[in-house]
Amino acid sequence: MEVWIDLSPLLGAMALGIGLLFWWQWHSARKEQREHVEALTALAARLGGTVSHAENATAWSAELLRPFRNFTGGFINWLGTERRPRFEIALDFERGAWRLRVTEASMERRGSNGAVTRHECRIEVTTAALPPVKLARRLYTDFLGRPLKPGDVLTEGTAVIKEPPVTVAERQGEWQRLWLPEPGNSQYAVFAHDPAAANRMFNREALEYLVENADALPFVLTFEAGLLYATMPHRIVPEALPKTLDAVLGLLERIPGAEPVENVRR
Secondary structure, X not given: OHHHHHHHHHHHHHHHHHHHHHHXXXXXXXXXXXXXXXXXXXXXXXXXXXXXXXXXXXXXXXXXXXXXXXXOXXXXXXXXXXXXXXXXEEEEEEEOOEEEXXXXXXXXXXXXXXXXXXXXXXXXXXXXXXXXXXXXXXXXXXXXXXXOOOOOHHHHOOOOOOOOOHHHHOOOOOOEEEOOOOOHHHHEEEEXXXXXXXXXXXXXXXXXXXXXXXXXXXXXXXXXXXXXXXXXXXXXXXOOHHHHHHHHHHHHOOOOOOOOOOOOOO
Protein backbone atom coordinates (compact mmCIF):
# COMPACT_ATOMS: atom_id res chain seq x y z
CA MET A 1 0.00 0.00 0.00
CA GLU A 2 2.81 2.35 0.93
CA VAL A 3 4.40 1.72 -2.46
CA TRP A 4 1.27 2.93 -4.25
CA ILE A 5 1.11 5.96 -2.00
CA ASP A 6 4.71 6.77 -2.81
CA LEU A 7 4.03 6.33 -6.52
CA SER A 8 0.79 8.30 -6.55
CA PRO A 9 2.43 11.67 -7.43
CA LEU A 10 4.25 10.04 -10.34
CA LEU A 11 1.11 8.22 -11.54
CA GLY A 12 -0.88 11.43 -11.23
CA ALA A 13 1.69 13.30 -13.28
CA MET A 14 1.64 10.58 -15.93
CA ALA A 15 -2.17 10.66 -16.12
CA LEU A 16 -2.09 14.44 -16.41
CA GLY A 17 0.52 14.23 -19.17
CA ILE A 18 -1.52 11.69 -21.13
CA GLY A 19 -4.63 13.83 -20.71
CA LEU A 20 -2.79 16.92 -21.94
CA LEU A 21 -1.46 14.99 -24.94
CA PHE A 22 -4.95 13.89 -25.97
CA TRP A 23 -6.29 17.42 -25.44
CA TRP A 24 -3.49 18.90 -27.53
CA GLN A 25 -4.15 16.45 -30.37
CA TRP A 26 -7.88 17.24 -30.25
CA HIS A 27 -7.20 20.98 -30.12
CA SER A 28 -4.71 20.81 -33.02
CA ALA A 29 -7.13 18.79 -35.16
CA ARG A 30 -9.94 21.28 -34.49
CA LYS A 31 -7.66 24.20 -35.33
CA GLU A 32 -6.47 22.53 -38.54
CA GLN A 33 -10.05 21.78 -39.61
CA ARG A 34 -11.17 25.35 -38.88
CA GLU A 35 -8.30 26.81 -40.88
CA HIS A 36 -8.99 24.39 -43.75
CA VAL A 37 -12.67 25.38 -43.93
CA GLU A 38 -11.73 29.06 -43.79
CA ALA A 39 -9.30 28.59 -46.70
CA LEU A 40 -11.93 26.77 -48.78
CA THR A 41 -14.54 29.42 -48.00
CA ALA A 42 -12.12 32.15 -49.09
CA LEU A 43 -11.33 30.23 -52.28
CA ALA A 44 -15.02 29.81 -53.11
CA ALA A 45 -15.60 33.54 -52.56
CA ARG A 46 -12.64 34.44 -54.75
CA LEU A 47 -13.88 32.21 -57.59
CA GLY A 48 -17.50 33.23 -57.23
CA GLY A 49 -18.58 29.88 -55.75
CA THR A 50 -20.66 28.75 -52.78
CA VAL A 51 -19.97 26.41 -49.85
CA SER A 52 -22.21 23.65 -48.46
CA HIS A 53 -21.71 21.48 -45.40
CA ALA A 54 -22.78 18.07 -44.03
CA GLU A 55 -25.95 16.68 -45.62
CA ASN A 56 -25.85 19.30 -48.38
CA ALA A 57 -22.28 18.40 -49.35
CA THR A 58 -22.94 15.03 -51.00
CA ALA A 59 -21.22 14.43 -54.35
CA TRP A 60 -23.51 14.29 -57.41
CA SER A 61 -21.87 10.98 -58.34
CA ALA A 62 -22.13 9.41 -54.87
CA GLU A 63 -24.57 6.74 -56.10
CA LEU A 64 -22.26 5.93 -59.02
CA LEU A 65 -19.11 5.69 -56.89
CA ARG A 66 -19.38 5.69 -53.12
CA PRO A 67 -16.59 7.45 -51.20
CA PHE A 68 -13.61 5.32 -50.16
CA ARG A 69 -14.92 2.42 -52.17
CA ASN A 70 -11.76 0.37 -51.56
CA PHE A 71 -12.10 0.77 -47.79
CA THR A 72 -15.78 -0.11 -47.44
CA GLY A 73 -17.72 -3.33 -47.83
CA GLY A 74 -16.72 -6.73 -46.51
CA PHE A 75 -15.94 -8.00 -43.02
CA ILE A 76 -12.25 -6.98 -43.01
CA ASN A 77 -13.04 -3.39 -43.96
CA TRP A 78 -15.79 -3.32 -41.34
CA LEU A 79 -13.31 -4.39 -38.67
CA GLY A 80 -10.88 -1.68 -39.69
CA THR A 81 -13.43 1.14 -39.75
CA GLU A 82 -13.57 3.51 -36.79
CA ARG A 83 -15.99 5.98 -38.46
CA ARG A 84 -17.93 5.44 -41.66
CA PRO A 85 -17.31 7.71 -44.69
CA ARG A 86 -19.17 10.99 -44.84
CA PHE A 87 -19.14 14.04 -47.10
CA GLU A 88 -18.22 17.12 -45.10
CA ILE A 89 -17.93 20.10 -47.45
CA ALA A 90 -18.77 20.96 -51.05
CA LEU A 91 -17.78 23.90 -53.24
CA ASP A 92 -20.06 24.77 -56.16
CA PHE A 93 -18.81 26.85 -59.08
CA GLU A 94 -20.06 28.26 -62.35
CA ARG A 95 -17.33 28.67 -64.94
CA GLY A 96 -19.00 30.20 -67.95
CA ALA A 97 -21.90 27.86 -68.68
CA TRP A 98 -20.24 24.91 -66.92
CA ARG A 99 -21.41 23.73 -63.49
CA LEU A 100 -18.87 22.15 -61.15
CA ARG A 101 -18.90 20.65 -57.67
CA VAL A 102 -15.84 19.83 -55.55
CA THR A 103 -16.48 17.72 -52.46
CA GLU A 104 -14.40 16.48 -49.57
CA ALA A 105 -15.18 13.28 -47.65
CA SER A 106 -13.49 11.67 -44.66
CA MET A 107 -13.52 8.44 -42.71
CA GLU A 108 -11.54 7.01 -39.79
CA ARG A 109 -9.63 3.74 -39.95
CA ARG A 110 -8.20 1.84 -37.02
CA GLY A 111 -4.41 2.06 -36.89
CA SER A 112 -1.68 0.79 -34.57
CA ASN A 113 -1.64 4.14 -32.74
CA GLY A 114 -5.37 4.84 -32.78
CA ALA A 115 -7.78 6.16 -35.36
CA VAL A 116 -6.32 7.45 -38.64
CA THR A 117 -8.37 9.95 -40.65
CA ARG A 118 -8.42 9.49 -44.41
CA HIS A 119 -9.67 12.10 -46.85
CA GLU A 120 -10.97 12.01 -50.40
CA CYS A 121 -11.50 14.92 -52.77
CA ARG A 122 -13.90 14.62 -55.73
CA ILE A 123 -14.27 16.95 -58.74
CA GLU A 124 -17.43 16.76 -60.84
CA VAL A 125 -18.70 18.59 -63.93
CA THR A 126 -22.15 18.21 -65.47
CA THR A 127 -22.09 17.67 -69.20
CA ALA A 128 -24.30 16.47 -72.00
CA ALA A 129 -24.48 12.68 -71.96
CA LEU A 130 -21.35 10.99 -73.29
CA PRO A 131 -20.47 7.29 -73.68
CA PRO A 132 -19.30 5.69 -70.41
CA VAL A 133 -15.49 5.87 -70.34
CA LYS A 134 -12.72 5.59 -67.75
CA LEU A 135 -9.17 6.66 -68.37
CA ALA A 136 -6.11 6.50 -66.15
CA ARG A 137 -2.68 8.01 -66.55
CA ARG A 138 0.13 5.48 -67.02
CA LEU A 139 3.21 5.91 -64.84
CA TYR A 140 6.71 4.74 -65.68
CA THR A 141 8.56 5.85 -62.54
CA ASP A 142 7.75 5.63 -58.82
CA PHE A 143 7.51 8.61 -56.47
CA LEU A 144 11.31 8.59 -56.12
CA GLY A 145 11.81 8.72 -59.89
CA ARG A 146 12.96 5.12 -60.17
CA PRO A 147 11.89 3.24 -63.33
CA LEU A 148 9.03 0.79 -62.83
CA LYS A 149 9.30 -2.75 -64.18
CA PRO A 150 7.51 -3.52 -67.46
CA GLY A 151 4.01 -4.76 -66.74
CA ASP A 152 3.83 -2.97 -63.38
CA VAL A 153 0.23 -2.17 -62.38
CA LEU A 154 0.99 1.57 -62.51
CA THR A 155 2.61 1.31 -65.93
CA GLU A 156 -0.37 -0.59 -67.31
CA GLY A 157 -2.74 1.89 -65.68
CA THR A 158 -5.69 -0.48 -65.90
CA ALA A 159 -6.07 -1.61 -62.27
CA VAL A 160 -8.67 0.98 -61.24
CA ILE A 161 -10.48 1.34 -64.57
CA LYS A 162 -10.95 -2.21 -65.83
CA GLU A 163 -14.05 -2.62 -63.65
CA PRO A 164 -17.12 -1.23 -65.48
CA PRO A 165 -18.95 1.76 -63.98
CA VAL A 166 -22.34 1.25 -62.33
CA THR A 167 -24.37 2.31 -65.37
CA VAL A 168 -22.64 -0.31 -67.55
CA ALA A 169 -22.57 -3.09 -64.95
CA GLU A 170 -26.31 -2.75 -64.21
CA ARG A 171 -27.23 -3.57 -67.78
CA GLN A 172 -24.40 -6.10 -68.14
CA GLY A 173 -22.89 -4.13 -70.99
CA GLU A 174 -19.49 -4.82 -72.48
CA TRP A 175 -16.47 -3.07 -71.04
CA GLN A 176 -13.45 -3.08 -73.32
CA ARG A 177 -9.93 -1.70 -73.53
CA LEU A 178 -9.61 1.16 -76.00
CA TRP A 179 -6.29 1.64 -77.79
CA LEU A 180 -5.56 5.30 -78.46
CA PRO A 181 -3.36 6.69 -81.22
CA GLU A 182 0.12 7.62 -80.03
CA PRO A 183 1.26 9.42 -77.99
CA GLY A 184 -2.06 9.03 -76.17
CA ASN A 185 -1.74 5.27 -75.71
CA SER A 186 1.67 5.60 -74.06
CA GLN A 187 0.30 8.12 -71.58
CA TYR A 188 -3.19 6.81 -70.82
CA ALA A 189 -5.08 3.54 -70.40
CA VAL A 190 -8.75 3.71 -71.44
CA PHE A 191 -11.76 1.43 -71.04
CA ALA A 192 -15.14 2.08 -72.68
CA HIS A 193 -18.57 0.56 -73.21
CA ASP A 194 -18.63 1.60 -76.87
CA PRO A 195 -15.05 1.82 -78.21
CA ALA A 196 -16.12 3.38 -81.51
CA ALA A 197 -18.07 6.16 -79.76
CA ALA A 198 -15.26 6.67 -77.25
CA ASN A 199 -12.74 6.92 -80.07
CA ARG A 200 -14.75 9.80 -81.51
CA MET A 201 -14.58 11.56 -78.13
CA PHE A 202 -10.79 11.46 -78.07
CA ASN A 203 -9.98 13.15 -81.33
CA ARG A 204 -6.57 14.58 -82.09
CA GLU A 205 -7.20 17.86 -80.26
CA ALA A 206 -8.45 16.11 -77.11
CA LEU A 207 -5.56 13.60 -77.14
CA GLU A 208 -2.97 16.32 -77.52
CA TYR A 209 -4.53 18.20 -74.64
CA LEU A 210 -4.55 15.07 -72.44
CA VAL A 211 -0.85 14.48 -73.03
CA GLU A 212 0.18 18.12 -72.65
CA ASN A 213 -1.83 18.65 -69.44
CA ALA A 214 -1.32 15.26 -67.78
CA ASP A 215 0.33 16.81 -64.71
CA ALA A 216 -2.60 19.17 -64.09
CA LEU A 217 -5.38 16.61 -64.60
CA PRO A 218 -6.47 14.02 -62.01
CA PHE A 219 -4.93 10.55 -62.51
CA VAL A 220 -8.28 8.86 -63.18
CA LEU A 221 -11.24 10.38 -65.03
CA THR A 222 -14.70 8.86 -65.47
CA PHE A 223 -17.41 9.88 -67.93
CA GLU A 224 -20.78 8.51 -66.84
CA ALA A 225 -24.45 9.50 -66.61
CA GLY A 226 -23.96 13.09 -67.70
CA LEU A 227 -20.97 13.68 -65.46
CA LEU A 228 -17.21 13.87 -65.71
CA TYR A 229 -15.85 13.06 -62.26
CA ALA A 230 -12.53 12.25 -60.60
CA THR A 231 -11.56 11.29 -57.04
CA MET A 232 -8.22 11.89 -55.37
CA PRO A 233 -6.95 10.44 -52.05
CA HIS A 234 -6.39 13.72 -50.21
CA ARG A 235 -8.13 16.85 -48.98
CA ILE A 236 -9.10 19.68 -51.29
CA VAL A 237 -5.93 21.71 -51.88
CA PRO A 238 -6.98 25.37 -52.26
CA GLU A 239 -3.74 26.41 -53.96
CA ALA A 240 -3.94 23.68 -56.62
CA LEU A 241 -7.69 23.49 -57.22
CA PRO A 242 -8.10 26.39 -59.71
CA LYS A 243 -5.45 24.91 -62.02
CA THR A 244 -7.06 21.47 -61.84
CA LEU A 245 -10.52 22.86 -62.60
CA ASP A 246 -9.13 24.78 -65.59
CA ALA A 247 -7.46 21.62 -66.89
CA VAL A 248 -10.66 19.55 -66.54
CA LEU A 249 -12.77 22.16 -68.31
CA GLY A 250 -10.12 22.55 -71.00
CA LEU A 251 -10.42 18.84 -71.73
CA LEU A 252 -14.23 18.94 -71.86
CA GLU A 253 -14.14 21.86 -74.27
CA ARG A 254 -12.10 19.75 -76.68
CA ILE A 255 -14.23 16.60 -76.54
CA PRO A 256 -16.88 16.34 -79.28
CA GLY A 257 -20.35 16.09 -77.74
CA ALA A 258 -19.35 17.52 -74.37
CA GLU A 259 -21.26 20.68 -73.59
CA PRO A 260 -22.73 22.37 -70.53
CA VAL A 261 -26.21 21.45 -69.36
CA GLU A 262 -28.69 23.77 -67.68
CA ASN A 263 -30.04 21.37 -65.06
CA VAL A 264 -27.56 20.95 -62.26
CA ARG A 265 -27.77 17.57 -60.50
CA ARG A 266 -28.86 17.79 -56.85
